[in-house]
Amino acid sequence: MPEPYNVLVVDDEESILKLLSKELASPERTVHTADCAHAARDAVRRHRFDVIISDIRLPDGDGLELLTEFKDMEPDAEVILITGHGNIDNAVEAIRIGAYDYITKPFRLDRVELVVDRAWQRACLQRENRSYKHTQKTTSSTQMVGSSAAVKHIRYLIDKVAPTDVPVLITGESGAGKDVVARCLHAASQRADKPLIVKNCATLQKELSRSELFGHTKGSFTGATDNREGLMNFAHTGTLFLDEIGELPIEVQASLLRVLESHTYRRVGEKDERTVDIRFLFATNRNLADEVEAGRFHEALFHRINVFNISLPTLGERREDVPLLVDYFLAQLGRQKGQGEYTVSERAMQSLLSYDWPGNIRELRNVLERSIILSDNGVITRACLPREISDQPASGQAGGVLSLERMEREHIAKALDFYGGNRQQTAKALGIGRKTLYRKIEKFDL
Incomplete structure (x- = not known):
């Protein structure tokens, strides 16, 4: 059964809060309530909401201003406004600046439920679109090809650890297939239908790496002209694969450790923590134990991500x-x-x-x-x-001595190269007929 989505109802009338809380509550929805703007802000800081229903008039705030704050704090949430007939103009203005829809008092409960469901569907689509921008665009394999004992062992490890949520560290030389193992782990996990966000830490700019991972608020640093979500937000409920984790700036490693330990993070410039649910996968071609010894990698982070290690052999x-x-x-x-x-x-x-x-x-x-x-x-x-x-060398070579066949092939190849591929001159220099040369070229695949 899919995880229920969260709805926040904001109204200063207790009867409205009780009515909507009772009618909207279901196995598919979890309903939270707030009786003023201050309580609503606090709720949005502490929880992730998909749909927010708010009265346009509150005792301690204006609904339009609150709408703008909600969109800044939770960009993927859809906001529905409740208004009286005398405030239709304000509701229309709210839609212009980002509200999903509005409902008027007195309202029909079936109409409210329909609007909430449609708003949730749009919120899901918006979140998927944002996540898609951060997934790799090329189609990558989720198949471990091979029948060697090493590959069979890797498949065994994947089958064992994929259904769990423990972090996995994939190690091996560059080009050994670490990204394929990560995709196999995600495909075999309980989050297979959720986003797989892939990021190569070597491509992160040192100055902006914290912002790209965690997001930032407007004005938090020079160039931060608006609020921005980070990879943590896009990977929520899914899997985040951080490739080349050894390249992550050590200044950011402590913040990543906090996410792994507490499942919370802060956007740059934000005081309040956000809760996140992510399965982490890591990969590196470095020896992280040596990096720890050299002071280039956070020791506690190394032990936290090295819960389960899958080491890949070279192709050789x-x-x-x-x-x-x-x-x-x-x-x-x-x-x-x-x-x-x-x-x-x-x-x-x-x-x-x-x-x-x-x-x-x-x-x-x-x-x-x-x-x-x-x-x-x-x-x-x-x-x-x-x-x-x-x-x-072909299979005829042994003990460092070339076979006669191998020596003949190399001699003919060098002669062809010396005469620029001219077969007539090559045959004459080798003292053989052209037909014989042609047969040997075909034999040796020259």
């Missing part, structure tokens, strides 16, 4: 997964380019298996995308691969 440590990853990426790239299927020749695959892959899975994908451009008839040969990969 799981070479048996290379053919499966090649098939997966070629199918993916083929669909994207709309150019059919691609295959890899046996000798090209030997080179891919022999290479160390310092850039890991990301480098493999980039190599395949480049090789597709150079391929003919959908077949990627050794000639399509970058030189540092195509020059990898």
